[in-house]
Amino acid sequence: MPDVRLNNDPYNVIITGVGGQGNVMASRVVGGMLSRKGFNVTIGETFGASQRGGSVMSHLRISAGSCWSPQIPKGKSHLIISLEPTEAIRVLKDYGNPKVAVICNTRSVHSIGVISGDQVYPDLKDIKAWVSELSQSAWFIDATDRALKMGNPILGNIMMIGAAAGIGLLPLDCNDFKSVICGMVAPDKVALNVSAYDLGRQMVNCGND
Amino acid sequence: MSHLLEAKAGDRRLLMGNEAIARGALEADISVAAGYPGTPSSDIIESLARVAKERHLYVEWSTNEKVALEVAAAASFAGLRSICVMKQNGVNVASDFLLHLAGSGTRGGLVLVPCDDPGALSSANEGESRHFARMLEIPLLEPGDFQEAKDMIKWAFELSEEILNVVMVRSVTRLSHASGSVVFDSLPETDKTAVFRFDGPYLDPMKGPVLSLPVTIMHTRQQEKLKQAVAKFEESPFNTYIGPETPELLIISSSVCHLYSKEAIHILGLTDRVGLLKMGTTWPLPPKLMENYLGLTDNILIVEEVIPFLEENVKILAVELAPQIGIKKFFGKKDGTIPTVGEMNPDLVVTALCKILAVENDGVPEIYTRRAQELFSAGAPQREMTFCAGCPHRASFWSIHNVLQMDNRQGFVCGDIGCYSLAMLPTGFSTLKTLHSMGSGAGIASGFGKLGPFGFNQPALAVCGDSTFFHAVLPALINAVHHRSDITLVVLDNSGTAMTGFQPHPGLPVDAAGNSVPAIDVIRVCQSMGAIVRICDPFDLEQTQQTLFKLLERKGVNVLILKQICTLSPEKKAGKNFEMTVDEATCIGENCGCNQLCTRVFKCPGLIWDKQENVSRIDEVICTGCGVCASICPSGAIKNKEVA
Numbered sequence A: 001m002p003d004v005r006l007n008n009d010p011y012n013v014i015i016t017g018v019g020g021q022g023n024v025m026a027s028r029v030v031g032g033m034l035s036r037k038g039f040n041v042t043i044g045e046t047f048g049a050s051q052r053g054g055s056v057m058s059h060l061r062i063s064a065g066s067c068w069s070p071q072i073p074k075g076k077s078h079l080i081i082s083l084e085p086t087e088a089i090r091v092l093k094d095y096g097n098p099k100v101a102v103i104c105n106t107r108s109v110h111s112i113g114v115i116s117g118d119q120v121y122p123d124l125k126d127i128k129a130w131v132s133e134l135s136q137s138a139w140f141i142d143a144t145d146r147a148l149k150m151g152n153p154i155l156g157n158i159m160m161i162g163a164a165a166g167i168g169l170l171p172l173d174c175n176d177f178k179s180v181i182c183g184m185v186a187p188d189k190v191a192l193n194v195s196a197y198d199l200g201r202q203m204v205n206c207g208n209d
Numbered sequence B: 001m002s003h004l005l006e007a008k009a010g011d012r013r014l015l016m017g018n019e020a021i022a023r024g025a026l027e028a029d030i031s032v033a034a035g036y037p038g039t040p041s042s043d044i045i046e047s048l049a050r051v052a053k054e055r056h057l058y059v060e061w062s063t064n065e066k067v068a069l070e071v072a073a074a075a076s077f078a079g080l081r082s083i084c085v086m087k088q089n090g091v092n093v094a095s096d097f098l099l100h101l102a103g104s105g106t107r108g109g110l111v112l113v114p115c116d117d118p119g120a121l122s123s124a125n126e127g128e129s130r131h132f133a134r135m136l137e138i139p140l141l142e143p144g145d146f147q148e149a150k151d152m153i154k155w156a157f158e159l160s161e162e163i164l165n166v167v168m169v170r171s172v173t174r175l176s177h178a179s180g181s182v183v184f185d186s187l188p189e190t191d192k193t194a195v196f197r198f199d200g201p202y203l204d205p206m207k208g209p210v211l212s213l214p215v216t217i218m219h220t221r222q223q224e225k226l227k228q229a230v231a232k233f234e235e236s237p238f239n240t241y242i243g244p245e246t247p248e249l250l251i252i253s254s255s256v257c258h259l260y261s262k263e264a265i266h267i268l269g270l271t272d273r274v275g276l277l278k279m280g281t282t283w284p285l286p287p288k289l290m291e292n293y294l295g296l297t298d299n300i301l302i303v304e305e306v307i308p309f310l311e312e313n314v315k316i317l318a319v320e321l322a323p324q325i326g327i328k329k330f331f332g333k334k335d336g337t338i339p340t341v342g343e344m345n346p347d348l349v350v351t352a353l354c355k356i357l358a359v360e361n362d363g364v365p366e367i368y369t370r371r372a373q374e375l376f377s378a379g380a381p382q383r384e385m386t387f388c389a390g391c392p393h394r395a396s397f398w399s400i401h402n403v404l405q406m407d408n409r410q411g412f413v414c415g416d417i418g419c420y421s422l423a424m425l426p427t428g429f430s431t432l433k434t435l436h437s438m439g440s441g442a443g444i445a446s447g448f449g450k451l452g453p454f455g456f457n458q459p460a461l462a463v464c465g466d467s468t469f470f471h472a473v474l475p476a477l478i479n480a481v482h483h484r485s486d487i488t489l490v491v492l493d494n495s496g497t498a499m500t501g502f503q504p505h506p507g508l509p510v511d512a513a514g515n516s517v518p519a520i521d522v523i524r525v526c527q528s529m530g531a532i533v534r535i536c537d538p539f540d541l542e543q544t545q546q547t548l549f550k551l552l553e554r555k556g557v558n559v560l561i562l563k564q565i566c567t568l569s570p571e572k573k574a575g576k577n578f579e580m581t582v583d584e585a586t587c588i589g590e591n592c593g594c595n596q597l598c599t600r601v602f603k604c605p606g607l608i609w610d611k612q613e614n615v616s617r618i619d620e621v622i623c624t625g626c627g628v629c630a631s632i633c634p635s636g637a638i639k640n641k642e643v644a
Helices: A023-036 A085-095 A124-133 A143-150 A155-167 A174-182 A187-205 B017-027 B042-050 B065-077 B088-104 B130-136 B146-163 B215-233 B257-267 B287-294 B309-320 B346-357 B366-379 B392-407 B419-424 B440-448 B466-482 B522-529 B541-552 B597-602 B628-632
Strands: A011-018 A040-045 A055-063 A079-082 A101-105 A137-141 B012-016 B032-035 B058-061 B082-087 B110-116 B167-169 B179-183 B240-242 B249-254 B274-279 B281-283 B299-303 B329-331 B412-415 B432-435 B460-465 B487-493 B532-536 B557-563 B578-582 B607-610 B615-618 B638-642
Touching: A011 A023, A011 A085, A023 A040, A023 A055, A023 A155, A023 A174, A023 B012, A023 B179, A055 A085, A079 A085, A079 A155, A085 A101, A085 A124, A085 B366, A101 A124, A101 A155, A124 A137, A124 B366, A137 A155, A137 A187, A143 A155, A143 A187, A155 A174, A155 A187, A174 A187, B012 B017, B017 B042, B017 B110, B017 B146, B017 B179, B032 B042, B032 B065, B042 B058, B042 B082, B058 B065, B065 B082, B065 B088, B065 B110, B082 B088, B088 B110, B088 B130, B088 B215, B110 B146, B130 B281, B130 B309, B146 B167, B146 B179, B146 B215, B249 B257, B249 B287, B249 B309, B249 B346, B257 B274, B257 B299, B257 B346, B281 B309, B287 B309, B299 B309, B299 B346, B309 B329, B392 B412, B392 B419, B392 B460, B392 B487, B392 B541, B392 B628, B412 B419, B412 B440, B419 B432, B419 B460, B432 B440, B440 B460, B440 B466, B440 B487, B460 B466, B466 B487, B466 B522, B466 B557, B487 B541, B522 B532, B522 B557, B532 B541, B541 B557, B541 B628, B578 B615, B578 B628, B597 B607, B597 B628, B628 B638
Parallel strands: A011 A079, A079 A101, A101 A137, B032 B058, B032 B082, B082 B110, B110 B167, B249 B274, B249 B299, B299 B329, B412 B432, B412 B460, B460 B487, B487 B557, B532 B557
Antiparallel strands: A011 A055, A040 A055, A040 B179, B012 B179, B240 B274, B578 B638, B607 B615
């Protein structure tokens, strides 16, 4: 049994983004970290060619008790980690509620409808206002932009996990992160991932919202 | 070492459903595993292939699912335990052999694991494998969570060896691709020897020849085996009941649907009013157990996905048991309480319970839901499915589309299952006009190519992937050559079974476990049939288009191989070929006669249309540096600089 208590049981986290952004890896890292803490973790996700360029979601159920459904019921999310700004809105529509917390990456991924000019991608300023309106608390992180400066945009995901640890709603522990990431990336990439995680944690603590 | 092996007995690990199934197979001491890749099943064989050497297994990606089942059956006939894995459509392919196998019976334990995809999350259909169990008279088990996914495999092997027949364990996407906690058991350490005995009496199940003849004797024997399985199902630990002694309503469910049911009961606070019977042994249903639980109440709700398989079987039993249990009221698919298409979720069960028991769900305040819907409509542009940035298929279909336009005879493309199925959408310039099962593009084109005497004069093209070529295109291609059909087959060769995760296929010099094996040469295979074969790099648009244009003018069977490795393959992910830039002085945007050809029509996700500046740009995060957009820009504004 875990020695920390959750604010809600099951605690429901949605990690969302666009196919190819590394959603699956992010959910496995968070799931692995909480599983190491002794929680019963269930992760529901979909992947395969049909998700490329499309909206993707991973549902994480964290419980001190038993196995929960791999799909979170509508309106029952507690924390949404969005790797792409408009995806936060999409998830809030189905799974949001007035008490939800949101951590949102600010780097946009344009759908082909936007690229072709058939659709308009909203202003980041507006997205921030909308996400804030639909949540109890919201953090916006320039994760991909910072990750690019570190040399690899995919590190943005790890930064987002660091940010989730930083807001303190879940018992995400840096040592658990190190153990989990060691099993997932090449040994020479571990230090870089740990730096990205730390940077993400600092970004929310510095009031980057 | 694989995480499937490093954990000890009693350890708890977070495993994907497919990994749990693989671990179950290892704990059951299998020797052979065979399958064909297909989402959501592929990770099972992959997990086993990774430990093949350490666990002394033979693991293969077979040419197709029927061959996979035949390979697994051989191991069984030789006394070894084997597992065979496929996605739901694969059972259709394997079913001819499965019918005969179910009749002949097996020796070493043989477990068939189909992974269905309710809701078609990664499929072109939501076909069902459960019916094959009923139709072909073999036992069916359905794990309800991750722990069961592992434990049930072991139990299925024991059952298979008790009844000497194949046992089906059916998973679904939400189990196979979801992850949950699993407590490990120990791995056995045994030496096994394979021997095929055929020298005993004709009907001796362990020592005689393995046949489904004489049919009436063997069929009777098969049905006896099924009765044996039912007797075991009456006591199965995988059938569980949670709820009050006399519930107002009994939910009967299976697979992940029981988790949705459990959640719905929890959300509505109905634990004192609703009972939940979770069935792990779903065909044939154990009648004594069903009599006990159907006897608890007069109202029954059956929760399952897609077709009312469980519902029909429960109803048949309820009719037979009516003298003992009385008349029941059923809720489910037949009365419209539960949908018959798409996947289930907790909310659908909540809705059903609210309706049946006349209770209310205190959900999210309506004012919030309405506002969220408004902001969603304004602030979350829909994401249409697209080929990845730098995908060779986008370049291939750009060329095919343009050549068909130039040819101007209403030519079209028949397709099948693969990433290239997306060519039915604007991302592939809506080039694909038929889409059915594996290899069916070639077969359908072969038929179109014989309609000339009826006035048909449109060029019929077919596309297939390199793995599909071996799986199901070969017979269709032979058919086209043999009957002098006029078709052009385009093999979109991206060097692997890309859609499902780069599994090797017979055209590659490596097998599932990484051993070096002889590759079958697609070019020589096609040439030996008498087809004209051309090979191009799809990133070379000009050469590809010229070659295809000439082929379309030729009668008979033509094969164009478009060879370019998938952008997501481990080899290619390592680096870009080109550093792409847009020369802002040269790109004149809307003032150019191209009318934004690159972003409006080609629509690679690596491009950005900058409305304010009226120029195209490259998204440095998404662009993979294939260089194709430089070839389509008429004013040469998109530059590709070779990466050293």
